[in-house]
Amino acid sequence: GDSVTQMEGPVTLSEEAFLTINCTYTATGYPSLFWYVQYPGEGLQLLLKATKADDKGSNKGFEATYRKETTSFHLEKGSVQVSDSAVYFCALRTGNQFYFGTGTSLTVIP
Amino acid sequence: DAGITQSPRHKVTETGTPVTLRCHQTENHRYMYWYRQDPGHGLRLIHYSYGVKDTDKGEVSDGYSVSRSKTEDFLLTLESATSSQTSVYFCAIQITGAPAEQFFGPGTRLTVL
Numbered sequence: 370g371d372s373v374t375q376m377e378g379p380v381t382l383s384e385e386a387f388l389t390i391n392c393t394y395t396a397t398g399y400p401s402l403f404w405y406v407q408y409p410g411e412g413l414q415l416l417l418k419a420t421k422a423d424d425k426g427s428n429k430g431f432e433a434t435y436r437k438e439t440t441s442f443h444l445e446k447g448s449v450q451v452s453d454s455a456v457y458f459c460a461l462r463t464g465n466q467f468y469f470g471t472g473t474s475l476t477v478i479p
Numbered sequence: 480d481a482g483i484t485q486s487p488r489h490k491v492t493e494t495g496t497p498v499t500l501r502c503h504q505t506e507n508h509r510y511m512y513w514y515r516q517d518p519g520h521g522l523r524l525i526h527y528s529y530g531v532k533d534t535d536k537g538e539v540s541d542g543y544s545v546s547r548s549k550t551e552d553f554l555l556t557l558e559s560a561t562s563s564q565t566s567v568y569f570c571a572i573q574i575t576g577a578p579a580e581q582f583f584g585p586g587t588r589l590t591v592l
Contacts, residue, residue: 401578412569412583413522420578458521460581465510465529465573466537467581471521 371396375459375470382449382477390444390473392433392459400461402426402435402442407456407472416444416457449477482506485570485584493592498557500587502570504550510573511553512581513537513545515566522569528553560591 376391394400401420405413417426422437431446442459454477459470482505492498502511510529514522514537524537526545534545542564544556557564570584 403580405583412585413571413581415580415582418578418580462578462580465579466524466527467512467571469514469522471519 371400371461371463371466371468373459373461373468373470375457375473377471377473378456379474379476382475384451384477384479385448386477388444388446388449388453388475390457390459390475392442392444392470394440394442394459394461396440396461396463398463400463402433403460403462403467404431404433404442404444405458405460405469407458409455413458449475451477451479453477483570483572483582483584485568485587487587488585489588491590491592492560494561495559498560498589498591500555500568500570500589502553502555502584504553504572506572507550508572508574509550511547512571512573513543513553513555514569514571515539515564516569516586517566525555525568557589560589562591565589565591 372395403418404416406416407413417428419426419435424435433444456472456474458472486501512527513525523539528534528547546554568587571581
């Protein structure tokens, strides 16, 4: 079945460090791909999205490129801030169902 | 922002009691979803709805039922709560677009003693 695998956490980085969170997927057909972010005590918020191969989603300095050849959608940010501390979820949509990864907790220290 | 609320936000209950969680949206979106979030499992789909009185099971539907008698309300019922149903429950709606995306409610933290 369709699924998403993302790197285990937790991840701890110093402020201004480079961030990569790996995400790979398994899906039949051509899924849409998403990254969601969850701050403590809140629901998930959409961070970025991509619809087709080679699309790049971007928002708030975060980027991810839909790579069909490697079935990946890795999240990157060039310089993280303390305010980026949160849990990040990779997700895919096929039809009207969404599948989520297990989440990667990020802590950024000053 | 899509208007989506969940009630209650927190609940503590005893094993064996029925519990109903409510999700309410203000924008008449067709698709609504219930997930549970547990450490190490991410989000898992419990049930979803694709219209009034139209629902289907998700990955972890055992012990749960849902109802949707109005477009704006999607109810999740734990018929006889168990400790394994202690979790954070999120409702989501699907917002049409390219691509369609999900918008989440604030969550309900349920503790079953």
